[in-house]
Amino acid sequence: MTTIIDGKVFAARVRGQVQAHVARLREEHAITPGLAVVLVGEDPASQVYVRNKHASTVEVGMASFEHRLAADTGEADLLALVRRLNADPAVHGILVQLPLPGHLNAELIINTIDPAKDVDGFHISNVGLLGTGQKSMVPCTPLGCLMMLRDHHGSLSGMNAVVVGRSNIVGKPMAQLLLGDSCTVTIAHSRTKDLAAVCRAADILVAAVGRAEMITGDFVKPGATVIDVGINRVERDGKTRLVGDVEFASAAAVAGAITPVPGGVGPMTIACLLANTLTACCRANGLAEPEGLTA
Numbered sequence: 001m002t003t004i005i006d007g008k009v010f011a012a013r014v015r016g017q018v019q020a021h022v023a024r025l026r027e028e029h030a031i032t033p034g035l036a037v038v039l040v041g042e043d044p045a046s047q048v049y050v051r052n053k054h055a056s057t058v059e060v061g062m063a064s065f066e067h068r069l070a071a072d073t074g075e076a077d078l079l080a081l082v083r084r085l086n087a088d089p090a091v092h093g094i095l096v097q098l099p100l101p102g103h104l105n106a107e108l109i110i111n112t113i114d115p116a117k118d119v120d121g122f123h124i125s126n127v128g129l130l131g132t133g134q135k136s137m138v139p140c141t142p143l144g145c146l147m148m149l150r151d152h153h154g155s156l157s158g159m160n161a162v163v164v165g166r167s168n169i170v171g172k173p174m175a176q177l178l179l180g181d182s183c184t185v186t187i188a189h190s191r192t193k194d195l196a197a198v199c200r201a202a203d204i205l206v207a208a209v210g211r212a213e214m215i216t217g218d219f220v221k222p223g224a225t226v227i228d229v230g231i232n233r234v235e236r237d238g239k240t241r242l243v244g245d246v247e248f249a250s251a252a253a254v255a256g257a258i259t260p261v262p263g264g265v266g267p268m269t270i271a272c273l274l275a276n277t278l279t280a281c282c283r284a285n286g287l288a289e290p291e292g293l294t295a
């Protein structure tokens, strides 16, 4: 029987753990973790993400600071805001919602965030720390995938993992995390030869491609665990539907465990943002980090 890994249930559990820890911080240390989210412009998808992040932050008892800036905000003004947030002791996590309007240098802005407050884990220092196996802030989506894999398997040591996709946001950090847990890791991408055969060697197959239902059942080794990071909107029967990078029905028929879309990796991303904010707050105050919520 194939296990459907329920990201909604798992994310609710993570949020509950965060909420309990936040309550203890407040009672025992009079500290409230704070997350600042910066949105530049009016991209509709980004507005939805920012609204959800605000609601989730407040729900677990954290302070939420929202900064909505006009689409034509200059780079100097945005950098000045980031520096103010870096210096603000009430702010433990800073997230600049991507993508930024084209006239802004996203790399410069992300690398201006204090790495200790970089809850997205995109600052070059955090990338380097993760790559060298040191304590860092870890990107939320791959962290969520790792938590689900650890929960399902216990130890991942010695397993063959294939990550399809080599983006800085998902594929590369995912591969680093799996390597950190002693998997034998292959990173596949658009130039990989015979992708299906490469994927069929995987005990753990992570799809982060951005192509609707590209990974079908014949890419999956019998009994493998399939993590579908993809979020793709497709028109079907006159309706817009969300599908992953994995063709669920054919892959689920072969896999041992699989995450659905929606309701798999997606809900874990915001839960891990909250977990990262809590971790950043604990580190900033020299307190023990929450167990099971970090890499």
Ligand code: NDP
Residues within 6 Å of the ligand: 141, 164, 165, 166, 167, 168, 169, 170, 171, 188, 189, 190, 191, 192, 195, 208, 209, 210, 211, 229, 230, 231, 232, 245, 265, 266, 269
């Ligand atoms: P990118 O577009 O940045 O990267 C896609 C990767 O897939 C690239 O490395 C590309 O290879 C590879 N790729 C593209 N086509 C093929 C192919 N035919 N065969 C093999 N590899 C291929 O995407 P992201 O990493 O940002 O996102 C991936 C998916 O995850 C998207 O669907 C996105 O929406 C989703 N996502 C979901 C999140 C969540 O919260 N659940 C969060 C972030 C992303 P190459 O480098 O050679 O071009």
